[in-house]
Amino acid sequence: MSEIERRLRAAMHAAVDGLPPPTDLLQQVRLRRRRHRVRSAAVAVVAAGALAVPPVTLALHGRGGQAGGAGTPSAPAAGQQAARGTVLDACARQISSPLGRDWRQQSIRVGPFWFIGLRQANARRYGPSRVALGGMEVAVRNDERAWVTVAGPATRYFRFLFRQSDFTDGVNGHYTLADGEAGVTFIGCPPGQAYNEPAGYTIYGGYFLVAGPPRCVSFEIWTSPRGRTERMTFPVGGVRCGRD
C-alpha cells in the first residue's frame, strides 16, 4: 500500500469512526415509506379516476358535483358537517402502519377518531425551507367520518398536508404554508375494505406544515357519532400548552 493510500485510509477512519447514526433514522425511513405508499396509491386512484365514467362516479358518491374524491378539495356538502377541506374517502388512500403496543398512550382520541402519536408531535426542516414538515397519522373507525380544521392562532402557522404531499417531493421539503390545507375530512372504509390494523379502524397518513418556532396548535374536530364540534390543543416541539 502506498503512502497516499495509507494516509487516506487513516484520514477517513479518523474522521468518521465513532460517529453515531442519526437518532430518528428508523422513524424517518418509515415516514418516507409511508409517503411512497400514499403517493403510489394516489397515482393509482388518479389513473383510475381518469378512466371512470362521470355519471358512475356521481352515483357512487351520491352527492352530485360536490363529490370529494380521494385527496381532492371539496366544498362543504349539504349539512355543514358533511365534509371540510381535503376529503379522504377512498380506501385506496388508507395506509398500513404497524402500531406499537402502546400507541394509544401516545395518541389523542376524539370519539371514533385518533391522532396517532400526536402527544409527541415533532416537525423538521428540510434544506433551506422555513416551514417544518411533520408526519401525521390518523385512525378513524370504519364507516365513521370526522373532519378536522385548524383553529385559533394556528391558522396563521399550521396546515395539513394530505393532498399535495402525494404529488410533490417532501424529502427535500421546499413547501410553503400555501401548499397545505386548513382542513381535512377523514372517512373510514367499510369494514371489509379496511386493512383492519388496528381492528375496526382505517388509517390515513399524511403530513403537517408548521412555520416558526415550536408552537401550540389547536384543532376543531367534528365526528359523525357525536355530531358536535370539539376543540383540542397539542404541542409541536418542546413547548407546553394550556387548555385552549
Added chain:
Amino acid sequence: MRAGPAAIVPFEDFVRARSAALFRTAMLLTGQNQSEAEDLLQGALERAYRRWGRICRSGDPERYVRRSLANASTDRWRRLGRRGEHQLPADASGPVTGDHAGEVADRDFLLRALAGLPPRQRAVLVLRYYCDLPEAEIADALGCTPGTVKSQASRGLARLRAISGAEPGVSEKECRR
C-alpha cells in the same frame, strides 16, 4: 453483516445493527455533509425496505444498501449539477506534517481534497479504502467494470497525491500497468 441465503433479518434489526457503519460511509460519500448523508441513507434504506424480503433472500442486504448509497451519491451529484463541490488547485501545497497538529491538518486536508473529487472517484476511494471492498465488488456496486474501478481509483489517488505532495507508491504504479 451477511445473512444466510434464505434468512430474513427483520428490517429494524438490520437498521439498528448496521446504520452506524452505513451512515459513516454515507458521510464520506457526501464529503462529510451530515444532512446530505442522512438524506442519502434514509433514501437507500427506504428503497431497501420496499423489497426487504427479496433483498434478504439474495443473501446480503448490506451489500444492496451500500450499492444504493454509492449510486445515489453519484446521481445526486448529477442532479445538483456539481453544486457543492470544492475544487482544489492541483498545485496547492499540502500541509506541513511531523507533529500531531500536522497530522490532524494533513487528514483534514486529505478529506477536503477527497470531497473535491468527482463523486464516482470519491465513491471508488471510499468503498476501496474505508469499506475495504475488493475491486470486483466495487464494480458491482457502481455498475461498472473492474478496469474502470482501477482507473478511477488511480486517478483519484493521483489527484490527492498531487494536491498533498506525496510521492507515488508501489501499488499505484502497479494499477497503471
